[in-house]
Amino acid sequence: xxxxxxxxxxxxxxxxxxxxxxxxxxxxxxxxxxxxxxxxxxxxxxxxxxxxxxxxxxxxxxxxxxxxxxxxxxxxxxxxxxxxxxxxxxxxxxxxxxxxxxxxxxxxxxxxxxxxxxxxxxxxxxx
Amino acid sequence: xxxxxxxxxxxxxxxxxxxxxxxxxxxxxxxxxxxxxxxxxxxxxxxxxxxxxxxxxxxxxxxxxxxxxxxxxxxxxxxxxxxxxxxxxxxxxxxxxxxxxxxxxxxxxxxxxxxxxxxxxxxxxxxxxxxxxxxxxxxxxxxxxxxxxxxxxxxxxxxxxxxxxxxxxxxxxxxxxxxxxxxxxxxxxxxxxxxxxxxxxxxxxxxxxxxxxxxxxxxxxxxxxxxxxxxxxxxxxxxxxxxxxxxxxxxxxxxxxxxxxxxxxxxxxxxxxxxxxxxxxxxxx
Amino acid sequence: xxxxxxxxxxxxxxxxxxxxxxxxxxxxxxxxxxxxxxxxxxxxxxxxxxxxxxxxxxxxxxxxxxxxxxxxxxxxxxxxxxxxxxxxxxxxxxxxxxxxxxxxxxxxxxxxxxxxxxxxxxxxxxxxxxxxxxxxxxxxxxxxxxxxxxxxxxxxxxxxxxxxxxxxxxxxxxxxxxxxxxxxxxxxxxxxxxxxxxxxxxxxxxxxxxxxxxxxxxxxxxxxxxxxxxxxxxxxxxxxxxxxxxxxxxxxxxxxxxxxxxxxxxxxxxxxxxxxxxxxxxx
Numbered sequence: 001x002x003x004x005x006x007x008x009x010x011x012x013x014x015x016x017x018x019x020x021x022x023x024x025x026x027x028x029x030x031x032x033x034x035x036x037x038x039x040x041x042x043x044x045x046x047x048x049x050x051x052x053x054x055x056x057x058x059x060x061x062x063x064x065x066x067x068x069x070x071x072x073x074x075x076x077x078x079x080x081x082x083x084x085x086x087x088x089x090x091x092x093x094x095x096x097x098x099x100x101x102x103x104x105x106x107x108x109x110x111x112x113x114x115x116x117x118x119x120x121x122x123x124x125x126x127x
Numbered sequence: 128x129x130x131x132x133x134x135x136x137x138x139x140x141x142x143x144x145x146x147x148x149x150x151x152x153x154x155x156x157x158x159x160x161x162x163x164x165x166x167x168x169x170x171x172x173x174x175x176x177x178x179x180x181x182x183x184x185x186x187x188x189x190x191x192x193x194x195x196x197x198x199x200x201x202x203x204x205x206x207x208x209x210x211x212x213x214x215x216x217x218x219x220x221x222x223x224x225x226x227x228x229x230x231x232x233x234x235x236x237x238x239x240x241x242x243x244x245x246x247x248x249x250x251x252x253x254x255x256x257x258x259x260x261x262x263x264x265x266x267x268x269x270x271x272x273x274x275x276x277x278x279x280x281x282x283x284x285x286x287x288x289x290x291x292x293x294x295x296x297x298x299x300x301x302x303x304x305x306x307x308x309x310x311x312x313x314x315x316x317x318x319x320x321x322x323x324x325x326x327x328x329x330x331x332x333x334x335x336x337x338x339x340x341x342x343x344x345x346x347x348x349x350x351x352x353x354x355x356x357x358x359x360x361x362x363x364x365x366x367x368x369x370x371x372x373x374x375x376x377x378x379x380x381x382x383x384x385x386x387x388x389x390x391x392x393x394x395x396x397x398x399x400x401x402x403x404x405x406x407x408x409x410x411x412x
Numbered sequence: 413x414x415x416x417x418x419x420x421x422x423x424x425x426x427x428x429x430x431x432x433x434x435x436x437x438x439x440x441x442x443x444x445x446x447x448x449x450x451x452x453x454x455x456x457x458x459x460x461x462x463x464x465x466x467x468x469x470x471x472x473x474x475x476x477x478x479x480x481x482x483x484x485x486x487x488x489x490x491x492x493x494x495x496x497x498x499x500x501x502x503x504x505x506x507x508x509x510x511x512x513x514x515x516x517x518x519x520x521x522x523x524x525x526x527x528x529x530x531x532x533x534x535x536x537x538x539x540x541x542x543x544x545x546x547x548x549x550x551x552x553x554x555x556x557x558x559x560x561x562x563x564x565x566x567x568x569x570x571x572x573x574x575x576x577x578x579x580x581x582x583x584x585x586x587x588x589x590x591x592x593x594x595x596x597x598x599x600x601x602x603x604x605x606x607x608x609x610x611x612x613x614x615x616x617x618x619x620x621x622x623x624x625x626x627x628x629x630x631x632x633x634x635x636x637x638x639x640x641x642x643x644x645x646x647x648x649x650x651x652x653x654x655x656x657x658x659x660x661x662x663x664x665x666x667x668x669x670x671x672x673x674x675x676x677x678x679x680x681x682x683x684x685x686x687x688x689x690x691x692x693x694x695x
Contacts, residue, residue: 049494139423
């Protein structure tokens with residue numbers, strides 16, 4: 001199972017990116033064998049709904065957890081409905097943040113810690 | 128780093144004049160003009176453009192005549208009446224891409240297009256990030272986001288403590304783009320019915336985004352009764368109204384000479400803006 | 413005839429001009445006033461209509477039938493606005509991002525998507541003396557206002573003089589308002605700000621191919637900036653309204669300019685006569 005971290009570049013030693021929908025890059029690390037891969041963030045250039053697009057990508061990759069700085073309500077809603085855990089408080093590099101995560105030092109988020117960017121209401125309708 | 132955004136809802140309340148004066152009074156800051164439809168702050172600050180970059184809007188559809196079989200499926204599907212006679216009316220195209228996905232002969236392309244320009248300039252009051260949007264271009268919410276992003280980058284790189292943003296008018300998309308993640312909003316209003324009406328909407332919006340607000344009443348003596356209702360309404364909302372600025376020709380004279388009013392002259396308006404800045408400063412710490 | 417009143421810059425007196433024009437026109441016959449500034453509708457504060465009717469304006473928004481959906485993700489791929497997210501056993505819809513393009517419904521291979529309506533604001537109509545008054549009011553927090561402007565403009569009655577009070581600026585909502593107008597009045601003030609924004613407004617109107625004229629508001633006699641520009645652009649200066657504290661105070665209390673200064677009425681009457689005769693009048 002993979003853990004995703006918002007990063008400024010595609011490597012485990014890259015600095016984390018506090019933004020979610022507009023983070024430069026996503027680094028995915030496999031918890032069993034430490035194998036890592038990086039994927040471009042598709043949301044970075046979108047004019048609206050960037051967080052949703054980024055979240056969709058990670059849902060499609062079936063990650064088990066996402067480590068973020070700030071995350072808005074729409075992306076958070078996607079993860080909550082998909083049963084993917086989101087942890088805040090990333091700092092330093094991707095590797096350091098993964099380490100904090102493994103040691104249980106990152107706070108589990110139960111809601112958004114950043115406000116909506118496009119439109120308001122922040123909610124979603126159940127299918 | 129702190130971010131102050133100056134908003135008004137209604138246009139013409141003196142938002143840019145006050146913003147220009149705050150630019151003179153505040154130290155160690157970056158200025159950002161997010162009034163991208165009609166950017167005016169630069170007229171007061173005499174910027175020298177250091178660098179410019181194009182700003183891309185949502186891609187828009189274009190039909191390749193060589194591939195098009197004139198089946199008109201795209202025109203039939205387009206909800207925005209943007210296709211007529213195998214031509215895309217760019218002004219109507221919302222960039223949804225339905226035509227692009229639906230075309231049976233792949234004759235539709237989605238092409239990026241330049242919607243405006245983003246500038247970083249030097250002024251005698253500090254760096255200014257501003258933009259101009261092409262005429263008849265939309266997407267100003269996205270451009271606002273781009274201006275703010277650039278201003279933050281500059282503030283970080285140059286170790287500035289504050290970003291002062293001249294916000295767009297209205298309460299729509301560009302204003303919403305301006306409000307996310309800021310520390311304080313200054314709402315400049317005037318004691319007119321429309322000014323009051325719009326101030327209430329602005330304060331609702333600030334509430335919604337959980338941003339602290341301060342109100343400044345400009346030209347208060349045009350209608351002392353309305354000024355009192357504004358102050359009463361702000362008291363109910365627990366929003367401070369630190370100063371009343373009087374109606375004074377000096378503001379227009381300064382604008383005509385393209386100077387911030389605190390730089391241009393003296394008197395009650397100037398004293399008021401200085402007091403306003405003192406109040407804002409304590410709330411930004 | 414449809415006459416739009418616009419200005420690049422906000423607060424130049426657009427509503428003052430539009431309301432005064434409507435009041436003067438109403439002395440001769442029926443006239444409509446359509447406030448298209450749906451983010452900040454202000455015309456009613458000067459014209460005080462008695463409201464008669466309110467109609468909700470909706471935009472389409474997708475509804476997913478879970479029994480038919482196979483969660484293939486096609487809708488989320490298609491949506492240029494990222495208004496949908498597809499999870500392994502659920503589809504989330506974010507209505508405020510939806511532009512109502514209908515793509516998700518059209519491309520859904522399981523035909524699992526239908527459309528519902530979502531309210532973004534309302535159109536209110538009423539009567540202010542002989543003026544039929546219409547305005548649109550966007551709900552706070554809605555980002556997409558052009559469908560609402562469209563709904564306001566649908567109220568325009570052919571054969572009647574229709575005055576459109578446009579939003580400020582030169583972006584989408586203004587274009588939506590001004591398009592199809594027979595004439596566009598650009599209201600400006602004689603400051604560098606006014607000129608800068610007037611320049612943008614003129615570009616927009618020229619691009620749309622609509623004849624236009626300029627009204628200089630709050631004129632103090634020092635209008636060279638604007639006059640030179642209008643000469644260069646071959647656009648008539650229709651007339652000037654002087655800087656007038658009484659008018660500013662009247663406006664603050666909800667009183668239109670021509671009510672405070674009845675002597676200004678002939679300026680508006682001449683303009684209306686000129687528009688009717690199909691010529692752009694110059695003062």
